[in-house]
Amino acid sequence: DVKVTQSSRYLVKRTGEKVFLECVQDMDHENMFWYRQDPGLGLRLIYFSYDVKMKEKGDIPEGYSVSREKKERFSLILESASTNQTSMYLCASSLGLYQPQHFGDGTRLSIL
Amino acid sequence: AQKITQTQPGMFVQEKEAVTLDCTYDTSDQSYGLFWYKQPSSGEMIFLIYQGSYDEQNATEGRYSLNFQKARKSANLVISASQLGDSAMYFCAMREGGNQGGKLIFGQGTELSVKP
Numbered sequence: 001d002v003k004v005t006q007s008s009r010y011l012v013k014r015t016g017e018k019v020f021l022e023c024v025q026d027m028d029h030e031n032m033f034w035y036r037q038d039p040g041l042g043l044r045l046i047y048f049s050y051d052v053k054m055k056e057k058g059d060i061p062e063g064y065s066v067s068r069e070k071k072e073r074f075s076l077i078l079e080s081a082s083t084n085q086t087s088m089y090l091c092a093s094s095l096g097l098y099q100p101q102h103f104g105d106g107t108r109l110s111i112l
Numbered sequence: 113a114q115k116i117t118q119t120q121p122g123m124f125v126q127e128k129e130a131v132t133l134d135c136t137y138d139t140s141d142q143s144y145g146l147f148w149y150k151q152p153s154s155g156e157m158i159f160l161i162y163q164g165s166y167d168e169q170n171a172t173e174g175r176y177s178l179n180f181q182k183a184r185k186s187a188n189l190v191i192s193a194s195q196l197g198d199s200a201m202y203f204c205a206m207r208e209g210g211n212q213g214g215k216l217i218f219g220q221g222t223e224l225s226v227k228p
Contacts, residue, residue: 009155031214043203043218050214058215090157097214098164098207100147103157 003027006091006104013111019078021107023091031097032074034058034066037088037106049074050097081111115139116206116219124225125194132179133189133222135204141165144208146187147216148178151201160202163187191224199226 007022025032033048035058045058047066055066063085067075074093078085088108092101117136125131137146148160163171163178171178179188191198201223205216 033214033216040220042220043216045215048215088155092157094214098145099214100159100162101214101216102159103149106155106157108155 004091004093004102004104006089006107008107009105011107011109013078013081013109015081015083015111017078017081019081019109019111021076021078021089021091021109023074023076023093023104024072025074025093025102026072027093027095027102028071029093029095029102030071031094031101032068033092033094033101034064034074034076035090035092036060037090043090046076083111085109086111115217116204118202118204118219118222120222121220122223122225124227125191127196127226127228128193130190130192131194131224133191133202133204133224135187135189135219137185137187137204137206139185139206139208141208144206146178146180147205147207148176148187148189149203149205150198151203151221153200157203161189194226196226196228199224 003026005024034046035043037043049055049068065077090106091104094101144165146163150158161173175192177190201221203221204219
């Protein structure tokens with residue numbers, strides 16, 4: 001079975017902090033994705049990566065950056081956390097662009 | 113314009129009965145994929161079933177089947193013999209062709225409650 005692991009289920013940070021959300025997959029998948037999920041807005045794509053050191057902006061990249069130094073790991077960075085980034089963050093990976101995406105358990109991030 | 117529409121914010125079904133969750137989509141691509149995911153209250157997104165636009169037969173996975181009607185642009189999820197553990201949010205999603213990097217577009221979801 002595909003395993004996508006997110007480093008934290010719950011995280012509380014303060015405004016202005018630099019926040020790192022880590023995601024690791026164990027299936028040698030090429031593609032990795034970061035989404036955020038908000039009530040009434042559904043899931044929205046922040047960034048994705050189709051190869052090591054490659055990244056593409058999704059629909060809402062502002063205020064975020066990503067890093068993919070190794071194939072199995074995709075990090076989401078909040079450069080200077082703000083309260084409007086309080087959300088559920090979901091990482092996903094897929095073998096190919098046309099394969100199903102498999103998700104991690106999510107990180108519920110609160111910015112105070 | 114919304115690309116994925118799930119018109120049922122919430123639904124109830126009796127245990128052991130079948131239920132259909134509606135999903136319509138909008139795309140001008142010929143090549144696309146349709147997915148259904150389940151999200152229990154614990155938060156994880158669980159992949160259920162996939163239908164490719166060129167697949168001639170409806171996809172099935174155990175108790176899940178996808179009623180794919182291409183001309184109507186609908187991809188309804190059918191859950192047979194509902195179980196209490198099926199209570200969750202269900203999301204329909206679409207991946208368009210082209211160079212979108214496998215990006216998924218999600219609907220707003222349907223909350224399914226299974227009654228004992």
